Amino acid sequence: MTSPHRPTRRRILTTSFALGASVALGLPATARARDAAAGGDVVPVDWQRLGSYPAQDAAGRRVRTILAGSSRYLIGPWYASTYRTYLPDGYIDLKGTDERAIRLPAMAAVATTTALVTGVYDPATLSAANATIRTRNLIRTLAARHLANNSSPATRWGNGWQTALWAYYTALAGWLFWGELDDKARRDIAAMTAWEADRLTTGNDLFLVGTSGHQLYEKRRDGTVVTPGDSKAEEDNWSAAVLSLAEVMMPGHPRAAAWKRRNLELLLAAAARPADLTGTTTVNGIRLSSWLRGTNIADDGTLDNHNILHPLYMVAFDQSLYEGFVYGLADRSAPRAALHNITRVYSALVDKPFTAPDGTVKTIYQPGSGRIHYPEGNDWGTHFPFYFGNFDLLVSLTAQDTGIDPAAATWERLHNEEQLSLMARFTDGRTYGASGENTYYGREHRIGAMAGQAFLTLFVARNTTKNRLRFA
Structure with a gap:
């Protein structure tokens, strides 16, 4: 599934730059009308304006190495063993419409697009040209199969519990790769993104979607436990993700304001704690005590999932x-709502003591080590250093570790060095060996998606022009 056409890495970047320039000058009215009919005007990333990020700082070198290895594995051996044929309509066979069929290639696309457009991609075993072709295949197929663009019950996906997250990954990869996509793929991405964002605006201050079904909170204001042992924090913030991306990609869309407001609501609901239900705190124009109708985390920053206190979900x-x-x-500045209670959650990882059955006292982060203590166990496996190293990096870059000792940068080094040690066991860029290390079937793809997004965060914060990692 390769082609003799071999664009260089530079061509990828140049194409993206050129498209950004065309938007700045203004598209012809007919082109803009077609775009609006397909879901709104998408404003591509202006890479020239953003400058570059050589990743010479220590954290940047670590994340760059993780992203380079992971993307090389995903678009190389994994893609080659998974996708072998085109279907009659010219799209690759995704082999289903469930999480395995949709989320995994979408996460792989995030990793590879990020690596290609930032110059991180490692062509040691697959050229950048062929990686581009494969990545484009993933993006255009995923977007075309979304129900906003596809009427076939056999191949369409969307309107599900987790599909907002899948749409976010697909749209993010498409936005990064905009200059490498044809008009059909662009229209499909815009329509998919708008459709999933619109679905989430039907919720209110109690429900994620509609007036029944998916909940915003584990516990209601009156003390009722709606979903015992199962915080809704993760669902809320992955749903917020597609709303934020829709609003940023299509700022002129008629429903952009509704997407923006719902994004704020879901971010605040995700991190809501009992103390937020009283008082006068207002975040991005929303008074917490008036709008919130429940909580997802405890006042000490911990939360539960799968009926245990679960650091992976923190x-x-x-x-x-x-x-x-x-x-x-x-x-643009991101909403301050995205930072709500993050310092409290991080403090619980670093500083909060937990007493074990044998009477010993431990913190989740183990002093001077990359190891993690799970106070009530971990039902996902044994090796997750980058899950924590990724979070450490984000907390450090956003200065949400104020007053916490050791600082997040110290933990980032410990956890990401542990991640690099896992990857050093293999030559193809993968992280995991035995299934018990991480039992999730998309474990390699999860590493790739996190690495891509972590590197993009570093890029906007430490590029050669100015720090654009701002919250207001």
Whole structure:
């Protein structure tokens, strides 16, 4: 599934720059009308304005190495063993419409697009030209199969519990790769993104979607436990992600204001704690005590999932912090709501003592080590250093570790050095070996998606022009 056409890495970047320039000058009215009919005017990333990021700082070198290895594995061996044929309509066979079929290639696309457009991609085993072709295949197929663009019950996806996240990954990859996509793929991405964002604006201050079904909170204001042992924090902030991206990609869309407001609401609901239900705190124009109708985390910053106090879901607030780079790529400030209670959650990881059955006392982060203590166990496996190193980096870059000792930068080094040690066991860029290390079937793709988004956050914060990682 390769082609004799071999654009260089420089061509990828140059194409993106040229498209940014065409938007600045103004598209012809007919082109703009077609775009609006397909879901709104998408404003591409202006890479020339953003400058470059050579990643010479220590944290940057670590994340660059992780991204280079992961993207090389995903678009190389994994893609080659997964996608072998085109279907009659010219798209690759995704082999289903479930999480495995949609989320995994979407995460792979995030990793590879980021690596290609930032110059991180390692062509040691697959040229940048062929990586571009494969990545384009993933993006255009995923967008075309979304129900906004596809009427076939056999191949369409969307309107599901997790599909906002899948749409976010696909749209992010498409936005980064805009200059490498044809008009059909662009229209499909815009329509998919707008459709999933619109669905989420039907919710209110109690429900994620509509007036029943998906909940915003684990616990209601009156003390009712709606979903015992299952915080809704992760669902709220992955849903916020597609709303933020829709609003940033299509700022002139008629529904952009509604997407912006709902993004704020979901970010605040995700990190809501009991103390937020009283008082006078207002964030981005929303008074917490008036709008919130429940909570997802405890006052000490911990949360539960799968019926245990679960550190892996505490660091799932990475999705909230990624909004910094989404807005930064458009040279805009991200909403302060994305930072709500992050310092409290991080303090619980670093400083909060937990007493074990044998009477010993431990913190989740182990002093001087990359190891993690799980106070009530971990049902996902044994090796997750980058999940924490990624969060450490984001907390450090957004200065949400104020008053916490050791600082997040110290933990980033410990956890990401541990991640690099895992990757050093293999020659193809992968992280994991035995299934028990991480039992999620998309474990390699999760590493790639995190690495891509972490690197983009570094890019907007430490590029050669100015720091665009801002919150207001």
